Amino acid sequence: MFAGPGVAGAIRNQFNLVGNTVNSGISGGTEGGGASGGDTGAVSEAVHAAVAKDARDWTLDEQKAVAEDIAKKGEASPAYAKAKAAMDAGTEWSITLTDGNTLTYRIIGINHDDMVDGSGKAGLTFHTTSSGISSRMNATDTNAGGWETSELRAKMNSGEIWNLMPSDFQSKVKSVRKLTNNVGGMDENAAVTATSDKLFLLSYSEIVPTSYWADSDPWTSSEGTQYEAFKGKVTENFSADASLANDIEWWQRSVAPNVSEGFLEVYLDGDMSLAEAATSCCCVCPAWCF
Structure with a gap:
């Protein structure tokens, strides 16, 4: 060092x-930062389910659905406030790796990173805490x-x-x-x-x-x-x-x-x-x- x-x-x-x-x-x-605009249409069942529960209980499918909804609608997404509150609180989730160990992670960015395909921002960026x-x-x-x-x-x-x-x-x-x-x-x-x-x-x-x-x-x-x-x-x-x-x-x-x-x-x-x-x-x- x-x-x-x-x-x-x-x-x-x-x-x-x-x-x-x-x-x-x-x-x-x-x-960069900032919320993306775009479609403010229908809300998926997974987003409805995510909004109805504590963010710490979101499944992988719900995390992805929330991210995609925020990418489309920015702060107009019904899940935006919960995602931001989870980020501010440092809420953590976990997955089991293929070697049996546990990886924990949290949200660090909202509409921050640019998609490679040019379609706009990725709704949520996560970072490992373990x-x-x-x-x-x-x-x-x-x-x-x-x-x-x-x-x-x-x-x-x-x-x-x-x-x-x-x-x-x-x-x-x-x-x-x-x-x-x-x-x-x-x-x-x-x-x-x-x-x-x-x-x-x-x-x-x-x-x-x-x-x-x-x-x-x-x-x-x-x-x-x-x-x-x-x-x-x-x-x-x-x-x-x-x-x-x-x-x-x-x-x-x-x-x-x-x-x-x-x-x-x-x-x-x-x-x-x-x-x-x-x-x-x-x-x-x-x-x-x-």
Whole structure:
């Protein structure tokens, strides 16, 4: 782990996190806020059922139906208020992975991510809150090629981590466009590019309100906007943020600025500006959209 932003220091290769360590895989998306407009027509039975119950009891089918209704109608959806309240409260759901472990998750965004097919926004973005999956980012200590060419992205979109997800879950996930510096950490003026992703890691700019490196590395401000669940809660852009502290270290998809060996992580105490060597084993907290 490097000592702080932009400082190349000792690299820590640590493999002591509890979880399922996955170390090989096969290679497997622009975003913004605001509610989408469009059809305000009929409400499906699944949406009616979701509105009639506590959000914590929503099934996968109801989560998907709510997401699609919100994508069509924005705040006019009868499920919008319940989904937003669930996001604000940090309501969690769970699924059983194919290896028998449990993955827990919550809503972090509403009409935030752009669909790959150009049809508009994905209604809901979810993020993992459990620590049962862990992996290295790359087989060697390099961030060349960024998230796009990383070993971990491959595992999450068509390899071992994707295959941990049950088929009923897989069938509901939408492919979205994610913006990332896919060049490497040594290029201060790197242009961000888009990838198509089913499961993805959060970027630094999707977590923090503003970039610590905005002046020296402008790309760090351009890898997406802060998710709604973090607004007003995650207020730091460097050093520990209590709202992110979770006693685990989890990967971001952003390369570490000014170094060539690693990617950013969220540290145990909620510091989101630390770099970890690409061969280190950290928790993987997938995000996805319905």
